[in-house]
Amino acid sequence: MIMIATIQMDFWLDGWIIVTAILASVSAAILGNFLVLRRLSLLSDAISHSVLPGLAAAYLITANRYSWTALIGAIVVGLITVWLTEMIGQYGRVDEGASTGIVFTGLFAVGLVMIVQAADRVDLDPNCVLFGDIELSPLDSIETFIGLVPRATIVLTVCCIVNALFVVLWFRPLRTATFDPQLASSLGLSPRSLHYALATLVAVTSVCSFEAVGNVLVVTMFIVPPTIAFLLVNRLPAMIVVSAIVALLAAVLGHISAVAVPELFGYKSTSTAAMISVVSGGFLAMAILFNLKTGVVVQALRRSQLAWSILSQDLLALLFRDSERGQPPRAIADISKTLLSRPWVTAMALRGLVWQGYIKREESSNQAGAPAGNGLVRYELSSVGRRKAQNLIRSHRLWEQYLATTAGAQLDRVHAQAETLEHFTNPALRQQLDSETQQPQSDPHGKAIPPEDSGKI
Amino acid sequence: MIATMIATIIFATMMDSIATIFTAWFGFDYNTRVVLAGTALLGCAGGAIGVLLLLRKRALIGDAIAHATLPGLAISFLIATGLQWDGKSLWILLPGAAATGLLGAMTVIAIRTFSPIKEDAAMGIVLSVFFGAGIAMMRIIQQIPEGYAAGLEGFIYGKTASMRFQDAWLIGVCGAIIVALLVLFRRQIELLCFDESLARTQGWPVTLVDIGLMAATTTIVIVGLQAVGMILIIAMLIIPAAAARFWTWRFWPTLATSSVIGCVGASIGAMASTMAEKVPSGAAIVIVLVVLFSLSAIFGRRNGIAWRLARRFRQRHETDGQHLLRSIYEWLEFQGKKPQDFGQTRSASFQLSELEFVRNWSPSRLARTARRFERIGLMVQVGRMHWALTASGIQQCVRAIRQHRLLELYFAEIANLSPEAIDRGADYSEHALDDQMLAELERDIAGASNAYEVPESIHPIGSREPQVAQVGAQLGTDHGKFPKANQE
Numbered sequence: 029m030i031m032i033a034t035i036q037m038d039f040w041l042d043g044w045i046i047v048t049a050i051l052a053s054v055s056a057a058i059l060g061n062f063l064v065l066r067r068l069s070l071l072s073d074a075i076s077h078s079v080l081p082g083l084a085a086a087y088l089i090t091a092n093r094y095s096w097t098a099l100i101g102a103i104v105v106g107l108i109t110v111w112l113t114e115m116i117g118q119y120g121r122v123d124e125g126a127s128t129g130i131v132f133t134g135l136f137a138v139g140l141v142m143i144v145q146a147a148d149r150v151d152l153d154p155n156c157v158l159f160g161d162i163e164l165s166p167l168d169s170i171e172t173f174i175g176l177v178p179r180a181t182i183v184l185t186v187c188c189i190v191n192a193l194f195v196v197l198w199f200r201p202l203r204t205a206t207f208d209p210q211l212a213s214s215l216g217l218s219p220r221s222l223h224y225a226l227a228t229l230v231a232v233t234s235v236c237s238f239e240a241v242g243n244v245l246v247v248t249m250f251i252v253p254p255t256i257a258f259l260l261v262n263r264l265p266a267m268i269v270v271s272a273i274v275a276l277l278a279a280v281l282g283h284i285s286a287v288a289v290p291e292l293f294g295y296k297s298t299s300t301a302a303m304i305s306v307v308s309g310g311f312l313a314m315a316i317l318f319n320l321k322t323g324v325v326v327q328a329l330r331r332s333q334l335a336w337s338i339l340s341q342d343l344l345a346l347l348f349r350d351s352e353r354g355q356p357p358r359a360i361a362d363i364s365k366t367l368l369s370r371p372w373v374t375a376m377a378l379r380g381l382v383w384q385g386y387i388k389r390e391e392s393s394n395q396a397g398a399p400a401g402n403g404l405v406r407y408e409l410s411s412v413g414r415r416k417a418q419n420l421i422r423s424h425r426l427w428e429q430y431l432a433t434t435a436g437a438q439l440d441r442v443h444a445q446a447e448t449l450e451h452f453t454n455p456a457l458r459q460q461l462d463s464e465t466q467q468p469q470s471d472p473h474g475k476a477i478p479p480e481d482s483g484k485i
Numbered sequence: 486m487i488a489t490m491i492a493t494i495i496f497a498t499m500m501d502s503i504a505t506i507f508t509a510w511f512g513f514d515y516n517t518r519v520v521l522a523g524t525a526l527l528g529c530a531g532g533a534i535g536v537l538l539l540l541r542k543r544a545l546i547g548d549a550i551a552h553a554t555l556p557g558l559a560i561s562f563l564i565a566t567g568l569q570w571d572g573k574s575l576w577i578l579l580p581g582a583a584a585t586g587l588l589g590a591m592t593v594i595a596i597r598t599f600s601p602i603k604e605d606a607a608m609g610i611v612l613s614v615f616f617g618a619g620i621a622m623m624r625i626i627q628q629i630p631e632g633y634a635a636g637l638e639g640f641i642y643g644k645t646a647s648m649r650f651q652d653a654w655l656i657g658v659c660g661a662i663i664v665a666l667l668v669l670f671r672r673q674i675e676l677l678c679f680d681e682s683l684a685r686t687q688g689w690p691v692t693l694v695d696i697g698l699m700a701a702t703t704t705i706v707i708v709g710l711q712a713v714g715m716i717l718i719i720a721m722l723i724i725p726a727a728a729a730r731f732w733t734w735r736f737w738p739t740l741a742t743s744s745v746i747g748c749v750g751a752s753i754g755a756m757a758s759t760m761a762e763k764v765p766s767g768a769a770i771v772i773v774l775v776v777l778f779s780l781s782a783i784f785g786r787r788n789g790i791a792w793r794l795a796r797r798f799r800q801r802h803e804t805d806g807q808h809l810l811r812s813i814y815e816w817l818e819f820q821g822k823k824p825q826d827f828g829q830t831r832s833a834s835f836q837l838s839e840l841e842f843v844r845n846w847s848p849s850r851l852a853r854t855a856r857r858f859e860r861i862g863l864m865v866q867v868g869r870m871h872w873a874l875t876a877s878g879i880q881q882c883v884r885a886i887r888q889h890r891l892l893e894l895y896f897a898e899i900a901n902l903s904p905e906a907i908d909r910g911a912d913y914s915e916h917a918l919d920d921q922m923l924a925e926l927e928r929d930i931a932g933a934s935n936a937y938e939v940p941e942s943i944h945p946i947g948s949r950e951p952q953v954a955q956v957g958a959q960l961g962t963d964h965g966k967f968p969k970a971n972q973e
Contacts, residue, residue: 067603119790125605129544129548134724137769137771140765141764141765144765158641252613305618308614
């Protein structure tokens with residue numbers, strides 16, 4: 029809020045910058061989905077670098093930034109990149125990464141030399157090649173029926189529409205070729221020509237967004253939003269839509285932060301394209317950490333939740349066994365030693381169980397029954413906790429019986445296996461185990477199997 | 486350690502001698518010599534590390550590392566300027582660059598390990614996002630008074646002119662350490678490159694060696710930033726290594742070749758850029774390297790395109806020749822004028838156009854082969870359009886047809902191929918028959934008695950069956966009634 033309050037935006041200027049950024053982001057993201065899924069992410073890097081000589085040649089010929097020549101030059105060089113990459117990979121027996129690296133660095137170097145040589149004649153700064161100059165795009169505007177519109181915006185609008193049409197019209201072939209190239213070729217869909225079509229559009233998009241975001245940062249726009257979408261959703265249409273939305277958000281937030289963040293430190297605004305890249309990176313980091321399927325944090329939470337519930341169940345079972353054997357209640361140190369858990373974790377779990385009402389906590393004065401040195405606090409099962417523990421022990425012993433009698437496991441191994449399986453056994457499975465082992469009364473070690481407690485009070 | 490010291494000494498000597506060579510040959514001034522020597526060493530070390538990266542299929546991680554150095558450069562410059570230090574000192578900039586470069590490499594590995602994102606996407610992400618962060622900071626650096634002349638842009642495209650003697654030394658020492666480590670851990674590295682799982686089962690610390698490789702790559706990238714720039718430094722790692730693959734397939738020779746190519750490419754490129762004012766040195770070096778790569782790809786002894794084409798051309802010649810000989814025989818046999826291996830010095834005459842009934846030829850290809858046969862004395866022209874085989878031509882002809890028919894017999898009787906597959910199979914494999922295999926075929930199929938006879942064809946002759954029958958009928962021979970190809 030503080031940030032936004034301090035920004036002063038020119039509605040016309042910043043409005044067009046944001047619109048241009050959104051168009052560049054979205055048109056790249058739409059295609060990027062297929063690059064990411066087909067593991068061709070670095071193709072965008074390669075093509076965006078290698079279109080440079082095509083562009084430079086077009087600039088030299090027409091001395092104009094936007095021209096059909098530039099587009100054709102870029103498409104030709106883009107296709108050459110793909111073809112050369114294939115050739116070098118095939119004949120040089122190197123992997124795709126290496127052949128890509130050779131082709132795009134070579135072509136980029138040629139383009140760089142051409143641009144530097146022509147610097148007097150063409151207004152193109154080698155540094156802008158890398159990160160573009162979206163801030164300057166409103167300066168080059170043309171009159172249209174809705175007023176003065178930056179040229180870059182018009183070009184990117186067309187590009188975005190073309191990409192969207194490509195994806196919509198060729199959706200089925202693209203999907204098949206992406207997920208099952210063999211099936212696609214057996215259906216006569218020619219994944220190879222689709223590959224070249226995709227490469228062509230990547231080249232076109234790189235060229236169209238060249239002025240705005242440059243050739244390194246466009247890679248972010250191709251890869252990052254689709255990757256985020258890949259982490260968030262499962263289906264291809266949803267992935268495309270999500271990637272477009274992410275691209276849009278990143279573009280808007282990117283421009284805002286490009287203006288606002290440096291102001292916090294007392295500087296003027298920084299590059300919008302660069303900040304879009306940084307913001308996308310931030311989005312991706314959050315997606316990696318927090319997405320519901322595979323998020324690192326989410327998975328860690330799930331794991332610790334599982335560990336927690338297993339520890340709680342083990343605690344209940346331990347207390348049940350103790351009372352079965354008629355042992356006096358134990359202290360925390362003793363419990364954590366038995367269960368091989370850290371004392372503070374055990375204490376937390378016990379507190380949780382007390383809070384849930386499964387366990388009674390007793391502050392006892394030093395009674396005769398308590399062994400010396402065990403402290404003052406003792407824990408016992410409540411009646412609800414006893415029921416829960418009873419079912420758990422029943423699961424454990426039924427499994428032992430099943431493993432020993434029906435599955436034919438060795439007697440000294442059944443305990444460890446049952447210890448794992450007991451936590452994943454529901455009443456129905458217990459029922460099944462019970463009937464498969466002919467309703468035993470005791471487990472292979474001779475312990476009595478407690479009856480099922482249906483939980484109704 | 487001793488190896489490291491020795492290698493350092495060797496490298497230092499090399500640097501001196503390279504500088505001397507440059508002076509002697511080209512009369513460069515001292516500073517240029519230093520730059521050239523440093524760049525040459527960089528190319529050398531880059532080529533060596535590149536081979537390992539290539540074999541580990543990690544070539545583009547260098548690109549990610551290189552791009553990820555930009556924010557490190559910017560941050561360390563900002564901090565140093567904030568503390569009133571000299572922000573342009575390499576001793577401040579390079580550690581920062583190394584830190585974010587390594588962070589980038591680790592991020593790639595972390596993304597690959599902890600999320601379902603694939604490695605290629607991870608590299609693209611790290612490359613572009615780190616670079617974006619760097620660019621955002623560079624824009625801010627440009628706004629502070631000291632920043633404008635910082636020359637940090639030189640790190641993006643490379644600016645050898647700014648290289649000083651100590652920089653060349655830095656490159657030399659780093660290169661020496663890397664080469665020494667390569668020599669020290671040669672067994673582990675070789676094993677890791679070719680059989681990772683064996684290396685694991687033998688108990689080598691694979692991950693550690695991998696991290697060492699990453700560290701070495703980062704080192705090369707960092708010390709190379711000045712000379713080549715972060716965008717194109719990856720070329721110094723990949724291109725020499727890939728070029729070396731066209732010359733040899735063995736590990737150490739590849740390493741040596743790659744180093745030499747890197748060294749030559751880097752020094753020529755740096756030289757070119759010192760002569761041509763405007764060309765960024767990175768671009769010049771990469772272009773020279775690409776030229777070297779193309780030369781290797783064309784003329785390399787292994788898989789080079791020129792050799793490959795030559796081999797294919799030779800093979801096609803041979804195949805065409807055998808096909809022509811065979812069709813001549815088949816045509817003459819079809820007309821009842823079989824060439825006789827003994828007693829005939831000239832076969833019956835035939836026209837080239839007639840052979841088209843036996844086989845599908847393009848007329849120009851047929852004429853070309855015929856002219857070649859005439860040149861080497863297998864065929865002579867007897868009248869307009871008419872040709873005949875010479876004695877040696879007959880010999881070759883009989884040999885070719887015997888090979889083909891023996892193979893056909895083999896396929897029919899022993900391999901039990903279907904009739905359609907027999908002719909085609911023989912067609913493909915007859916060219917690869919050597920004398921020993923031919924002798925075995927003779928023993929197995931024909932028996933010793935008729936060792937020099939040509940077996941009868943087991944299928945109708947001619948690629949255009951009905952027409953052949955027609956021609957046969959017109960000529961009035963009793964071969965006119967061939968069994969139809971589609972009889973069964």
